[in-house]
Amino acid sequence: MFGYIWQYVYTFYLRYWLKWLIRQVTGTCELQRICSGYKAGALRTAKAEYSLQSSKNKVLRGALEAKKSNLEQCVDQIMKEKNVKLQKDPLFKGNLQICLLQITGYRSLYVSVEDLRKEPFSSENPEHETMLLKLWDLLMPSVKLESRVTKQWGDIGFQGDDPKTDFRGMGLLGLINLVFFSENYTKEARQALSHANHPKLGYSYAIVGINLTEMAYSLLKSGALKPHFYNTVQGPPELRHFHQLYCFLAYEFDKFWVAEEPESIMHFNQYREKFHDSVKAHLQEPDVDLTLAVSSH
Amino acid sequence: MGLLSILRKLKSTPDQEVRILLLGLDNGGKTTLLKQLASEDISHITPTQGFNIKSVQSQGFKLNVWDIGGQRKIRPYWRNYFENTDVLIYVIDSADRKRFEETGQELAELLDEEKLSGVPVLIFANKQDLLTAAPASEIAEGLNLHTIRDRMWQIQSCSALTGEGIQEGMNWVCKSVNSKKK
Numbered sequence: 344m345f346g347y348i349w350q351y352v353y354t355f356y357l358r359y360w361l362k363w364l365i366r367q368v369t370g371t372c373e374l375q376r377i378c379s380g381y382k383a384g385a386l387r388t389a390k391a392e393y394s395l396q397s398s399k400n401k402v403l404r405g406a407l408e409a410k411k412s413n414l415e416q417c418v419d420q421i422m423k424e425k426n427v428k429l430q431k432d433p434l435f436k437g438n439l440q441i442c443l444l445q446i447t448g449y450r451s452l453y454v455s456v457e458d459l460r461k462e463p464f465s466s467e468n469p470e471h472e473t474m475l476l477k478l479w480d481l482l483m484p485s486v487k488l489e490s491r492v493t494k495q496w497g498d499i500g501f502q503g504d505d506p507k508t509d510f511r512g513m514g515l516l517g518l519i520n521l522v523f524f525s526e527n528y529t530k531e532a533r534q535a536l537s538h539a540n541h542p543k544l545g546y547s548y549a550i551v552g553i554n555l556t557e558m559a560y561s562l563l564k565s566g567a568l569k570p571h572f573y574n575t576v577q578g579p580p581e582l583r584h585f586h587q588l589y590c591f592l593a594y595e596f597d598k599f600w601v602a603e604e605p606e607s608i609m610h611f612n613q614y615r616e617k618f619h620d621s622v623k624a625h626l627q628e629p630d631v632d633l634t635l636a637v638s639s640h
Numbered sequence: 641m642g643l644l645s646i647l648r649k650l651k652s653t654p655d656q657e658v659r660i661l662l663l664g665l666d667n668g669g670k671t672t673l674l675k676q677l678a679s680e681d682i683s684h685i686t687p688t689q690g691f692n693i694k695s696v697q698s699q700g701f702k703l704n705v706w707d708i709g710g711q712r713k714i715r716p717y718w719r720n721y722f723e724n725t726d727v728l729i730y731v732i733d734s735a736d737r738k739r740f741e742e743t744g745q746e747l748a749e750l751l752d753e754e755k756l757s758g759v760p761v762l763i764f765a766n767k768q769d770l771l772t773a774a775p776a777s778e779i780a781e782g783l784n785l786h787t788i789r790d791r792m793w794q795i796q797s798c799s800a801l802t803g804e805g806i807q808e809g810m811n812w813v814c815k816s817v818n819s820k821k822k
Binding site: 550 | 666667682683684685686687689690691692710711712713714717720
């Protein structure tokens, strides 16, 4: 209770006066101190994001909602508001701009991902169909698909004779992730599939993949992926960066599953949670970088 | 929480636990149904690998609902969850006519299981929100439900997506548990 009151008093009154005092003494505003005091990446961008969010100034808060094309203008406005002279702090402008590109980029990445997720897989859409058949060819190069609706889909871990019902809540995003992994990390994807088809330690490759898309999606939505993207992308993160993160999860989950040797597939959710927890723990580290360590080809 | 419900909580005995098994073919809507029962978001559902379990309070019962994945590969594991089941809920995709025969066969096999003998069964004719859904009466006839004599049974049309019909089904579940315990 006391902690709560203290936090309230701090964020609403003390923080403001403290900032004012430091400003008078050092002659720099909080954003300047953040940009020069912390190394580029999650630490700096997260601090800048918090500072902008809790600002009483409309221009500063508004910068978080700005479009990419307006960002430079926003930075200029902020410098004017805060009376930052380019000559005195020449690096500030570029640094703040990168922070803002990362912060606003994360939001637009979520919008793009959400659009793909909401688009249901449709057998009537030739593009979707082509993508699905491509997935088969990438994973099973030596086996021909006998027909579009066939039990063979089970060999790459779909549930029934027609994969279309398995995409469900993840829509096209689930399929794109599966294809991206198989296309850019073909060797690793086929190796994971061979582990998945192990008679005793196996799992359903495709639907576990769709489940991992859900994991990546939820982590993105909750904001948990911010440190990863702030550390690894020096600008706005794009869809391919999200797909790369999926590849990391797919590869690492397979490794984790093989190492854990679960009793049977019925324990999937328990191991999924354990894996999820370890990913979330990594994301708490300031230097987190969830990039798949094998080179793509 | 209101004062009345606090008083009620203090007064009443702990809820009686009921074990409910949720089975059916893949893509029938079991997980969506489970999440609806627990008033959770149903927009991000993915195929169930293994099982999900949730506890829901309803009419003085604590319903422990086990949602087991329906894909053919894991159906052999269903039997591991039969023990001590109070009510079986069998979910059917009413619009997936191509698999009516398959779903009927699985249900018939379940009703023959010794560990499930006498266990009341509720059949949810799900996905009634789809235009192509078969009505519950047609499904009941197709599955020969009227030949079931060794237990209480009920078929209820519903839409796990919109929530329609679920409460009616769950009322029947609670009623059947009550009459079994007497």
